[in-house]
Amino acid sequence: MTLLEIRNLKKYFKNVKAVDDISFRVNKGEIFGLLGPNGAGKSTTISMISTLIKPTSGEILYKGESIVKKPSIIQKKLGVVPQDIALYPDLTGYNNLKFWGHSYGLRGKLLNKRIDEVSEIIGLKDKLKKKVNEYSGGMKRRLNIGAALLHKPELLIMDEPTVGIDPQSRNHILDTVLKLNKQGMTIIYTSHYMEEVEYVCSRISIMDNGKIIAMGTKDELIDIIKGQKKISLKFDEFSEDVVEKIKGIESVKDAYILDDEIIISTENGETIFKDIITEVSTTNSSITSIDIQKPNLETVFLHLTGKSLRD
Structure with missing residues (x-):
């Protein structure tokens, strides 16, 4: 009712x-x-x-x-x-x-x-x-x-x-x-x-x-974003060119900086790491941790608006 x-x-x-x-x-x-x-x-x-x-x-x-x-x-x-x-x-x-x-x-x-x-x-x-x-x-x-x-x-x-x-x-x-x-x-x-x-x-x-x-x-x-995964990369330090290189990977839907991390959206969460490591190795940065997260409402909001819920 x-x-x-x-x-x-x-x-x-x-x-x-x-x-x-x-x-x-x-x-x-x-x-x-x-x-x-x-x-x-x-x-x-x-x-x-x-x-x-x-x-x-x-x-x-x-x-x-x-x-x-x-x-x-x-x-x-x-x-x-x-x-x-x-x-x-x-x-x-x-x-x-x-x-x-x-x-x-x-x-x-x-x-x-x-x-x-x-x-x-x-x-x-x-x-x-x-x-x-x-x-x-x-x-x-x-x-x-x-x-x-x-x-x-x-x-x-x-x-x-x-x-x-x-x-x-x-x-x-x-x-x-x-x-x-x-x-x-x-x-x-x-x-x-x-x-x-x-x-x-x-x-x-x-x-x-x-x-x-x-x-x-x-x-x-x-x-709404079925199949997409969010990957969080932490670095010892990184610059803007790291984000641009990661965005250039074919299976990456989006990549952006959030605090001290780079957040990646992809539908290929299992096999993308080789490409990420290859691109990062051409810079002066090194990855300290990788975390795969399942889609949640925050991910949905980001997908629909292009910004974080906290922005």
């Missing part, structure tokens, strides 16, 4: 096409990922679905009804975890949850019950008496999620929920996302971390420059 449908959605800010004619559907009970670099249009898309800003044109349907014309259709059914922390630092964790609970119309025993349940989900039950300004970055992120869960939303939107936190808190948040989904919650998850989207999302839409450039399951997206 389609829960949310986006049709030809556009949002222009003067001459900037933040979201440029995108369409997709989110099915009930799935985790739908919006993957793309910063500035791709993910947050603007989320803001329109959340009814915070109006689209320039296009339609957003929730259960078949337009939320552009009637925002109230989705507002009580929606939970939003914003990219920026939406908490009061001088209040305790408990009082922050109480405040947000009141904003959803929760009171008395029901509110206390939901605070208790949510604090268990986010793993902060024994930390709620502390003021938020004493929390770590990861704890703040988890409380931010808790605030969005108090009214048991049908659709939860998470906009870059793990930015700037420690690995332990990040893993806790990702596992929480999967648990919530198993309980039946539909989730839209935005990130520029490829490994997060691969881990939690059932379907993925790759965005760049305001457009959706590919969409499908992880396997369907990787199938």
Whole structure:
């Protein structure tokens, strides 16, 4: 069943096409990922679905009804975890949850019950008496999620929920996302971390420059570059002419410098090494390590856009 449908959605800010004619559907009970670099249009898309800003044109349907014309259709059914922390630092964790609970119309025993349940989900039950300004970055992120869960939303939107936190808190948040989904919650998850989207999302839409450039399951997206492999070469030192020589090898699709490595795309990952070594031997460089990597979403993004997801 389609829960949310986006049709030809556009949002222009003067001459900037933040979201440029995108369409997709989110099915009930799935985790739908919006993957793309910063500035791709993910947050603007989320803001329109959340009814915070109006689209320039296009339609957003929730259960078949337009939320552009009637925002109230989705507002009580929606939970939003914003990219920026939406908490009061001088209040305790408990009082922050109480405040947000009141904003959803929760009171008395029901509110206390939901605070208790949510604090268990986010793993902060024994930390709620502390003021938020004493929390770590990861704890703040988890409380931010808790605030969005108090009214048991049908659709939860998470906009870059793990930015700037420690690995332990990040893993806790990702596992929480999967648990919530198993309980039946539909989730839209935005990130520029490829490994997060691969881990939690059932379907993925790759965005760049305001457009959706590919969409499908992880396997369907990787199938776009079926047969291609990525080879990482490390050198003691190398110059630009090494890259040009490697690009000249017939079976090399692309080669570029990333940090201290040369990354090669090829469909001939097993027998290409002889040619690489031959070309490198004509320069003053020497290879210190070779690593073959299977295609992933980062490789797909590079193939489609010609740049790294982190660029």
